[in-house]
Structures are given as structure tokens and as C-alpha cells.
Amino acid sequence: MAEIKLEHVTKRFPDGAEAVKDANLDIGDGEFVILVGPSGCGKSTTLNMIAGLEDITEGDLFIDGERANEKAPKDRDIAMVFQNYALYPHMSVRDNMAFSLKLAKVDPETINRKVEEAARILDLTQHLDRKPAHLSGGQRQRVAMGRVIVRDPKAFLMDEPLSNLDAKLRVQMRTEVSRLQKQLGTTTIYVTHDQVEAMTLGDRVAVMSGGVIQQVGPPQELYERPRNLFVAGFIGSPSMNFLPATIEGSRLHTPLGELELPDDKRRRLEERSSVPRQVIMGIRPEDFEDAAMVGDKAERGTITRAKVDVLESLGSDKYAYFTVQGERATAAQLEEVARDVGVDEVSGTHEGIQVTARLDAASKAAEDQEIEVWFDLGKVHVFDPDSGENLTL
Amino acid sequence: MSQAEVAAEAPVAEPRRRRVLSERARAERKLGWLLCFPAALVMVAVTAYPIGYAVYLSLERYDLRFPANTAFVGLANYWTVLKSVDLWWRAFGVTTLITVVSVGVEFVLGMAVALVMYRTLYGRGLIRTSVLIPYGIVTVAAAFSWQYAWTPGIGYLANLLPSGTAPLTGTWSAIGIIILAEVWKTTPFMSLLLLAGLSLVPDGLLDAAKVDGANAWQRFTRVTLPIMKPAILVALLFRTLDAFRIFDNIFILTHGAANTRSVSILDYDQLFTAFNLGVGNAMSVLIVIAVALIAFIYIKAFGTAAPGQEVRR
Amino acid sequence: MALQTTGRQRWGWIGADLLIIVIVAVPLWWLISLSFKDPSTITNGSFWPTKWTLDNYRGIFSTSLFTRALINSIGIGLISTFISVVLASFAAYAIARLEFPGKRVLIGASLLIAMFPPISLVTPLFNLWRIIGLFDTWPGLIIPYITFSLPLSIYTLSAFFREIPWELERAAQIDGATPWQAFTRVIIPLAMPGVVTTAVLAFLYAWNDFVFAISLTSTNNSRTVPAALAFFTGASQFEQPTGSIAAAAVIITIPIIILVMIFQRRIVAGLTAGAVKG
Numbered sequence: 001m002a003e004i005k006l007e008h009v010t011k012r013f014p015d016g017a018e019a020v021k022d023a024n025l026d027i028g029d030g031e032f033v034i035l036v037g038p039s040g041c042g043k044s045t046t047l048n049m050i051a052g053l054e055d056i057t058e059g060d061l062f063i064d065g066e067r068a069n070e071k072a073p074k075d076r077d078i079a080m081v082f083q084n085y086a087l088y089p090h091m092s093v094r095d096n097m098a099f100s101l102k103l104a105k106v107d108p109e110t111i112n113r114k115v116e117e118a119a120r121i122l123d124l125t126q127h128l129d130r131k132p133a134h135l136s137g138g139q140r141q142r143v144a145m146g147r148v149i150v151r152d153p154k155a156f157l158m159d160e161p162l163s164n165l166d167a168k169l170r171v172q173m174r175t176e177v178s179r180l181q182k183q184l185g186t187t188t189i190y191v192t193h194d195q196v197e198a199m200t201l202g203d204r205v206a207v208m209s210g211g212v213i214q215q216v217g218p219p220q221e222l223y224e225r226p227r228n229l230f231v232a233g234f235i236g237s238p239s240m241n242f243l244p245a246t247i248e249g250s251r252l253h254t255p256l257g258e259l260e261l262p263d264d265k266r267r268r269l270e271e272r273s274s275v276p277r278q279v280i281m282g283i284r285p286e287d288f289e290d291a292a293m294v295g296d297k298a299e300r301g302t303i304t305r306a307k308v309d310v311l312e313s314l315g316s317d318k319y320a321y322f323t324v325q326g327e328r329a330t331a332a333q334l335e336e337v338a339r340d341v342g343v344d345e346v347s348g349t350h351e352g353i354q355v356t357a358r359l360d361a362a363s364k365a366a367e368d369q370e371i372e373v374w375f376d377l378g379k380v381h382v383f384d385p386d387s388g389e390n391l392t393l
Numbered sequence: 394m395s396q397a398e399v400a401a402e403a404p405v406a407e408p409r410r411r412r413v414l415s416e417r418a419r420a421e422r423k424l425g426w427l428l429c430f431p432a433a434l435v436m437v438a439v440t441a442y443p444i445g446y447a448v449y450l451s452l453e454r455y456d457l458r459f460p461a462n463t464a465f466v467g468l469a470n471y472w473t474v475l476k477s478v479d480l481w482w483r484a485f486g487v488t489t490l491i492t493v494v495s496v497g498v499e500f501v502l503g504m505a506v507a508l509v510m511y512r513t514l515y516g517r518g519l520i521r522t523s524v525l526i527p528y529g530i531v532t533v534a535a536a537f538s539w540q541y542a543w544t545p546g547i548g549y550l551a552n553l554l555p556s557g558t559a560p561l562t563g564t565w566s567a568i569g570i571i572i573l574a575e576v577w578k579t580t581p582f583m584s585l586l587l588l589a590g591l592s593l594v595p596d597g598l599l600d601a602a603k604v605d606g607a608n609a610w611q612r613f614t615r616v617t618l619p620i621m622k623p624a625i626l627v628a629l630l631f632r633t634l635d636a637f638r639i640f641d642n643i644f645i646l647t648h649g650a651a652n653t654r655s656v657s658i659l660d661y662d663q664l665f666t667a668f669n670l671g672v673g674n675a676m677s678v679l680i681v682i683a684v685a686l687i688a689f690i691y692i693k694a695f696g697t698a699a700p701g702q703e704v705r706r
Numbered sequence: 707m708a709l710q711t712t713g714r715q716r717w718g719w720i721g722a723d724l725l726i727i728v729i730v731a732v733p734l735w736w737l738i739s740l741s742f743k744d745p746s747t748i749t750n751g752s753f754w755p756t757k758w759t760l761d762n763y764r765g766i767f768s769t770s771l772f773t774r775a776l777i778n779s780i781g782i783g784l785i786s787t788f789i790s791v792v793l794a795s796f797a798a799y800a801i802a803r804l805e806f807p808g809k810r811v812l813i814g815a816s817l818l819i820a821m822f823p824p825i826s827l828v829t830p831l832f833n834l835w836r837i838i839g840l841f842d843t844w845p846g847l848i849i850p851y852i853t854f855s856l857p858l859s860i861y862t863l864s865a866f867f868r869e870i871p872w873e874l875e876r877a878a879q880i881d882g883a884t885p886w887q888a889f890t891r892v893i894i895p896l897a898m899p900g901v902v903t904t905a906v907l908a909f910l911y912a913w914n915d916f917v918f919a920i921s922l923t924s925t926n927n928s929r930t931v932p933a934a935l936a937f938f939t940g941a942s943q944f945e946q947p948t949g950s951i952a953a954a955a956v957i958i959t960i961p962i963i964i965l966v967m968i969f970q971r972r973i974v975a976g977l978t979a980g981a982v983k984g
């Protein structure tokens with residue numbers, strides 16, 4: 001088991017494309033770190049550089065404190081699960097799992113013991129002598145896991161290991177991966193483009209976009225204290241609502257009304273040397289509530305009236321979509337999020353800005369009816385539209 | 394390398410490090426060379442060196458019967474060859490004729506066979522096997538079959554002709570038979586390359602053309618042929634070069650009698666009947682030049698669809 | 707296939723199939739027919755033997771001229787095939803998968819050799835082989851056969867190698883394999899169909915060659931069957947060797963028909979892979 005450290009790592013492909021830019025990441029021994037970001041943002045490239053499958057153009061990689069930039073993959077003692085599993089089609093499940101041990105000249109008895117044990121853990125015992133072609137998707141995925149765990153390597157690298165499974169199996173395997181990692185305590189870097197997977201699995205999550213690591217932190221921190229518009233928009237489902245706003249003194253002019261920011265946020269803004277007048281306000285759907293059901297936290301927030309366009313009831317809660325007046329907020333980072341998530345709207349054609357609010361299941365809200373919605377002022381974020389930076393952190 | 398060393402060395406090593414290939418890249422490079430070396434060595438040793446040697450010999454007067462008489466004569470051998478209308482230019486004309494006619498006929502037949510193979514629903518294996526047999530059969534064996542077929546008194550084909558005619562002894566009839574043998578043997582190769590091109594044409598495209606009102610012939614000439622163009626060029630180029638070096642069929646069918654010598658047969662005879670190494674090598678070099686010219690013309694004439702492309706990733 | 711076929715068209719295609727089969731079969735049958743004809747009937751010109759005999763076969767197998775040539779053909783063919791496939795699989799792997807300077811030169815060089823007229827090498831090689839003692843030996847033929855089968859072998863194999871998922875090699879590297887181990891333990895087993903196809907094509911080339919076989923040999927030492935056929939004489943001086951030649955031609959065609967029947971699909975794939983996919 002090992003610590004892995006990336007220092008100012010940059011990857012430039014021969015065609016000039018810069019896939020990873022100045023990445024810094026410090027992964028502790030036994031930690032489970034998720035690399036998440038939209039497709040093409042450089043996650044696989046980062047992982048491949050750690051594995052030794054791609055050269056590092058600039059910067060340093062340390063494994064267990066030792067510089068590993070030039071080491072061959074086989075000398076890094078790192079195991080990897082590939083997106084398409086990369087099982088050897090001409091070998092049985094047993095031989096697939098044993099291959100690395102055979103290459104390392106482990107004695108046959110030990111190999112056998114380790115393979116049998118991994119097969120038992122992964123429920124593959126009765127499939128050991130089959131070829132991968134005769135296995136289901138889920139079983140193949142488990143063989144790929146098995147190949148990794150028999151080795152007891154310094155670290156596991158997993159590149160979207162669950163993305164080829166159907167939704168149900170994916171959730172099931174997610175728990176399995178999490179359980180295995182805890183049980184073995186091996187340092188793990190797990191790549192995914194699915195933010196739900198990222199939030200549920202990791203000790204820490206690194207959000208990437210356009211080759212740049214945007215923010216690294218525990219899931220809760222990314223959710224509560226996103227450093228910029230990209231992270232704010234990418235993490236959380238449904239996405240955070242973004243609205244254009246103007247700062248006037250201590251107040252915030254927004255399509256949801258005039259807001260008085262809580263003291264701590266106001267102080268953060270005041271502490272900054274310069275704050276643009278035009279900003280973007282962000283508020284998560286979860287931080288709304290039907291004004292009738294708020295209860296005793298009512299004074300932390302404010303109330304606005306809106307006509308519900310669409311109401312979705314999920315049983316546990318309800319999602320209300322309504323429109324407010326104004327121009328939609330624009331920023332480069334928001335476009336990046338939109339490109340990945342797809343525009344998260346029920347019907348995108350009407351004028352104004354669509355806002356999503358999660359309401360209590362008991363809410364009396366109904367489509368085409370006006371209701372009073374409350375939202376938590378303490379959860380409002382203010383972003384700089386140019387740099388995307390969160391000004392209220 | 395320990396971390397301390399790296400740290401101590403870092404300021405000095407920094408600019409250099411960027412150029413240092415990782416162990417993996419260096420291993421890849423080394424392995425690439427190592428793996429290619431044997432094949433490259435054999436190919437160079439067996440072609441480049443002898444052809445250089447041929448150029449050298451072609452500049453000498455070198456007759457195996459009079460080895461003592463060997464001397465450097467410059468381009469004299471080439472001059473001898475190029476002014477011999479009866480030998481070299483006649484052989485060149487025969488070779489060109491055989492090449493043009495057989496490649497032309499093969500293209501038409503090959504396209505027909507490719508279409509048949511493409512459309513065959515039953516017994517594909519049987520058709521494939523039948524087509525591959527001429528491709529695989531030893532040219533000499535097939536040539537003997539044709540020779541006997543056209544030999545008066547033996548052959549079923551010669552017997553169809555008026556008695557007293559010996560088709561293999563007349564120049565034109567012999568060339569005709571040589572072309573027949575060549576076409577029978579190599580049409581399959583052409584048709585396989587064309588078949589590969591045919592399978593690149595998406596079915597949907599043909600259906601769309603049909604909906605647009607194109608008849609079968611229009612679909613073939615307006616849709617199929619243009620899409621197949623690269624495959625056609627590769628097929629034509631390879632077959633042209635191959636036909637130009639025709640040897641086996643002529644050797645067996647006429648052995649160059651009745652003025653049916655190709656340049657390859659002529660070259661061979663220079664060595665093994667005239668024992669004239671100098672002139673023979675001059676011919677060898679001229680044949681290489683002719684082949685290079687053919688390839689060059691194809692590639693120039695058809696520009697982007699050069700066969701070099703096929704190997705590009 | 708999406709195109710509709712009417713009943714009449716279908717018979718048309720079947721007719722075309724039959725025509726192809728007949729055109730291929732007639733010259734073959736003629737050889738077979740000749741080989742079974744009794745010497746007394748060999749000049750009767752009939753398409754079917756009127757008097758069947760095995761004498762022609764007995765005759766050729768009783769002379770060392772043919773049996774030696776057959777052994778030479780088989781031995782030289784197998785050895786050159788083996789070496790060609792081994793060398794080609796190294797080079798093809800490097801071309802398909804590795805980045806190294808000089809790769810394009812190698813591709814260009816093998817394309818040139820595929821176009822090279824063998825006759826031009828005959829004179830220099832004839833002289834060279836006599837000087838270094840390779841004239842009329844097995845290696846004297848094996849070496850040019852390897853050379854001229856290499857380009858097609860390299861193309862065919864690299865097309866097959868390219869179809870193997872890249873990730874498998876990465877997985878092998880991660881599993882601790884050196885590039886060499888990844889090649890021998892993962893790639894080669896997976897490319898086996900391609901290797902077999904390539905071997906068949908290389909063997910056909912060596913089996914078929916005539917130019918080198920008559921130029922670089924002079925005795926039974928290394929003369930292969932195609933060359934030996936050109937030196938056949940009848941059982942007696944006054945007899946034409948027609949029956950013997952026909953029988954020998956049939957014998958050397960049998961392995962080809964067997965190979966073609968077994969590997970037809972793969973040969974087609976292999977021949978076309980170089981031309982189209984590349």
C-alpha cells in the first residue's frame with residue numbers, strides 16, 4: 001500500500017493536445033479517491049500516467065515517496081481495472097486472475113490459494129474454468145476485480161469500471177467495490193464520469209474539467225462549498241439553480257427578489273478586494289421548501305411567489321419547476337457543465353429562467369397554481385461570472 | 394533513484410529531464426527496432442545488395458564463357474540492350490501487350506466474379522474454394538495443362554481446331570494462349586481484391602440510389618465504382634506489376650519460341666543460354682526501372698489513392 | 707443483403723456460379739485425365755481417359771527425380787514459411803503497435819519489395835550464390851522465398867494485430883508483463899488465426915515459385931517440383947513425358963486444394979486485409 005503524489009503533472013500528446021494541465025493530487029495511504037469529470041476531461045490520461053501507460057510530459061509522480069515518472073508499469077506494482085475489463089479472451093477465468101502472479105513467478109500453490117480466495121470473495125468459484133466470452137457482464141466485471149485483488153498491489157486504479165453495466169447491477173457493484181476497498185484497505189483511484197458514483201464511493205473526490213483539477217475534497221465539502229461554478233453545477237442532482245444577480249450594497253438583486261445575505265457570507269464578500277457588480281447566484285433545489293411546511297427554520301430564509309409549471313412527484317418528495325423573469329446566467333464554466341449534463345430542463349423553450357425546487361412530499365403545490373416557496377439564504381452562493389470563482393467561501 | 398537525490402539534482406536536471414524518454418517509451422523504441430531488424434535485414438540483404446551488385450555487373454563486360462575477358466565498359470551493355478530492336482524492344486512490346494490485355498480482361502472478369510461472389514447466397518464456400526484454386530495452383534502445373542490442351546494430337550482444345558494447326562507455334566495464337574493462361578490463373582486475385590472493395594459499399598447507399606430511381610447499371614457505375622476506386626487502383630497496380638514480370642507461363646508454354654519472349658524470359662536467357670552476365674544484369678536493372686516507372690505512373694495518375702495509403706494508420 | 711432478388715435473377719446468379727466452377731474445373735480435370743491415361747491412349751485427345759492406369763503415378767514415384775524434388779519442395783516450403791511468419795510477426799507487431807523512428811521506412815521498403823521483379827535478382831543472386839556457396843542448396847532458395855513472402859505476411863499480420871484490443875496489452879503491462887511477454891503470451895495466441903493465414907499464403911508462394919527454382923538450382927540437391935517438371939523426360943528416350951508431368955502436376959496440386967478448402971475464408975480475409983483495411 002502506498003501514497004501517490006502528483007506534482008505539477010502535465011500531459012501533452014504528440015499532436016499538441018494538452019490533456020492534463022498542472023495536476024496536483026496527494027493521495028494518502030489506503031485512501032479511496034475519485035476522479036470525476038465529463039467525458040474527455042483527462043481522467044483516463046491521468047490514471048494512465050499513474051499506471052505508467054502514458055508518459056508524463058512535465059511534473060513528477062511519486063509512489064511511496066519515490067519518483068516513478070520513468071518506471072515501467074510492471075515495476076510500479078499497481079493494479080488496474082479497465083473500462084472494458086480487458087480480460088484475456090484466450091485464458092480461463094482462473095488463468096486471467098493468475099496471470100500477473102505467474103509472471104511474478106509466485107509458486108503455484110500460493111497462486112492457487114490466492115485465486116481461489118479471490119474467487120470466493122467475488123462469488124466466481126463455479127466459473128473459474130470458463131472463458132470470459134461465456135460470462136455475463138457482471139461476472140466479467142468481477143473477474144476484472146479479481147485480477148486486481150489477487151495481487152495485493154500498492155494501489156488499485158479503476159477506469160470507469162462499472163460504466164458497462166446496467167443501472168441495477170451498477171448500484172449493486174458499487175456497494176461491492178466500496179466494501180472490498182474498505183476490507184482490503186488498498187489505496188484506490190477510481191475514475192468515473194458519474195457524479196452520483198463519485199459522491200457515494202470516495203473518501204475524497206477530485207473534480208476535473210478541461211484537463212484541470214478544479215477542486216479536491218470530501219464529497220460533502222464539494223457539495224456544500226463548491227469552489228467554482230463548474231464544481232457547483234457538476235456536483236448534485238438535479239443541478240444547482242443559477243440566476244443572474246446584482247450586488248447593491250449589502251443586498252443582492254435577483255430574479256427571486258431582493259435578498260439580504262447572512263452575515264458570514266456578506267463578510268466574505270466585503271473581505272474581497274474587488275467584487276464585480278454583476279454576479280451569478282446559485283441555490284440548490286434541495287434548499288427550497290414549500291413555505292407552508294418550513295417550520296422553525298423559516299427565519300433563515302426568504303419567501304418568493306411562483307407559479308408551478310410542472311410538478312414531479314417522486315413519492316419521497318416533489319420537484320416543482322417554475323419560471324422567473326430575467327436573462328439566463330451565462331458563464332464559460334456553466335456551458336461546460338451543460339455540455340456534459342445536457343440541459344436539465346423539463347421544457348426549455350419558454351422565456352425566463354427555469355428554477356427547480358425540491359418540496360416536501362406533503363406539499364399542496366399543484367401545476368399551474370401559484371405557491372409560496374421558501375429558500376435558505378444560508379445556502380446561497382455568489383459566483384464571479386468571469387472566473388467562475390465562488391465569492392462566498 | 395531516491396527522493397533526496399532527485400531533490401538535490403533537480404535544479405540542474407530540470408531542463409534536461411523533459412527530453413529524457415521514460416523507461417516505457419525507451420523500451421518501446423528499442424523493442425520496435427529489435428522486432429523489425431530481422432525482417433528489414435533479410436529484405437535489404439536480398440534485394441538492395443544484389444540490385445547494387447547487378448548495377449555493378451551491368452557496367453562490366455562479363456561473359457561466363459570468357460571470365461578472363463572481364464572489364465569495365467561503362468554503359469556499353471545498356472547501349473547494347475537498348476539498340477537491339479529484335480531482342481529487347483520486341484520482348485518489351487510483347488510484355489506490354491500481354492500486360493495490357495490480360496490486366497484489362499482480368500479487370501472485367503474479376504469484377505464479374507467479385508459481383509457473383511458478393512451476391513452468392515448458397516454455397517459461398519464452394520465458390521470461394523473454386524476461385525482460390527487457380528490463385529493457389531502452381532503456375533507451372535496449370536501452364537502444362539494449357540500446353541497439352543493446345544498441343545496437336547494430345548489436346549482437347551487443339552483437336553477442336555482444323556488439323557495441321559499448331560497454335561503454340563504462331564506468334565499471335567501463342568500470345569493469345571499465354572494471355573488465356575495468365576487470365577485463368579490471376580483473375581481470382583483481382584476478383585478477391587475487388588471483392589474487398591465491394592464489401593466497403595454500404596447496402597443502404599444502394600437502396601437509397603434505388604429509391605432515387607437509379608437502375609442497376611447506374612447504381613453500379615455511379616455508386617459502387619466510385620466507392621471502390623481505392624480498391625480498384627490497388628488491384629490494378631499490383632496486377633500490372635505482376636503481369637509485367639510474366640515468366641512461368643511463357644517458359645512452359647513456348648519457352649520464348651515464336652517471338653513470344655517477355656523481358657523476364659529474355660533476361661533469363663541472357664544468363665542461362667547466352668551466359669552474358671553483363672548484358673543480363675543491364676536488363677535486370679532496366680526491368681527494375683520499368684517497374685518503378687509503372688508504379689510511379691499509377692501513383693502520380695491517381696494521386697491520393699496511392700497504395701502507400703493502405704498501410705497508413 | 708438488403709437488395710431484393712427475384713426468382714429469375716436467382717437462377718441467373720446460380721448459373722454464374724456454375725460457370726465459374728466449370729471454368730476452374732476444366733483445366734484441372736484435363737490434367738487429372740491426362741495423368742490417368744495409358745501411354746497408348748495419351749494422344750487420343752479425349753477429355754476422359756478411355757483406358758485408366760496408375761502407371762504414370764507409379765512411374766514418377768519410382769524415380770528420385772520426382773521424389774527428391776517433392777522432398778525439396780516440402781522442406782524448403784515449410785522452412786521458409788516458418789521463418790517468414792516468425793520474422794513477419796515481429797515486424798507486423800512493431801508496425802501495428804509500437805511507436806519508433808524508422809517505422810514508415812520499413813513500411814515503404816516492404817511495399818517496394820512487393821513490387822520488385824524477381825527476375826532482376828536472378829542474375830546477381832546467381833553470381834553471388836556461386837561465390838558464397840549457396841548455389842543449388844536449400845538456403846539458396848529459402849532466403850529469397852522469405853524475402854518475397856515477407857511483405858504480404860507483414861501486411862496480413864499487422865491487419866490482424868490491429869484488431870486485437872489495445873487494452874489487452876495495457877492490461878498485460880499492468881499485470882507485470884514485459885513488452886516481450888505481452889507479445890508472446892497475449893498477442894500471439896490471440897492472433898493465431900492471422901498467423902495461420904499468413905503461413906498458408908507464405909507457403910503457397912514458396913510452393914509456387916519457378917523463377918528462382920530453375921535459376922538458383924542445378925541438381926536434385928535443391929530443385930523443387932515446379933523446376934523438376936521442366937526437366938522431366940519420359941520413361942524411355944522415345945516416349946513423351948506427358949503422362950508423368952501430368953501426374954506430377956496433379957500431385958503438387960493436391961496440397962493446394964486441401965489448403966484452400968480448409969482455409970478458404972481466411973485466405974480471402976488475409977489477401978484482402980492488406981489491400982483494404984491496412
Ligand SMILES: Nc1ncnc2c1ncn2[C@@H]1O[C@H](COP(=O)(O)OP(=O)(O)O)[C@@H](O)[C@H]1O
Pocket residue numbers: 013014015017018019037038039040041042043044045046
Ligand atoms: N493518444 C492521444 N493522442 C491525442 N489526444 C489524446 C490521446 N488520448 C486522449 N487524447 C485526448 O485527451 C483528452 C483527454 O482524454 P481522456 O483522458 O481519455 O478523457 P476521459 O478519460 O476523461 O474521458 C481528450 O480530449 C482526448 O481526445
Ligand SMILES: [Mg+2]
Pocket residue numbers: 040043044045159
Ligand atoms: Mg476515459
